[in-house]
Amino acid sequence: MFGAVAGKAVGFVVSGLAGAVAYDGVKKVARSGAVREAAVSVTTLGLRGARAAETGAEKARLATGDIVSEARGRLGEEAPAPGKDSGHGHDHEH
Secondary structure (H helix, E strand, O other): OHHHHHHHHHHHHHHHHHHHHHHHHHHHHHHHOHHHHHHHHHHHHHHHHHHHHHHHHHHHHHHHHHHHHHHHHHHOOOOOOOOOOOOOOOOOOO
């Protein structure tokens, strides 16, 4: 019985020491600024990706507008001026 209790006690001590060592490691990393630097780097990459996606979407929008305009021209229609009321086919305010 004493051996079982001693075995459990040793297990608790080893577990506690491992936890303390891990905690000290995390504190050192946090103090060094590595976590903040990593967070800033990841955010920078995210912002670059978002800007690239916005640029791609704008290019696609402009290309689509050019295609629609050319198609209307072939039909003899004039493309509506940008920002002109689209005329929803009914008379009331939105």
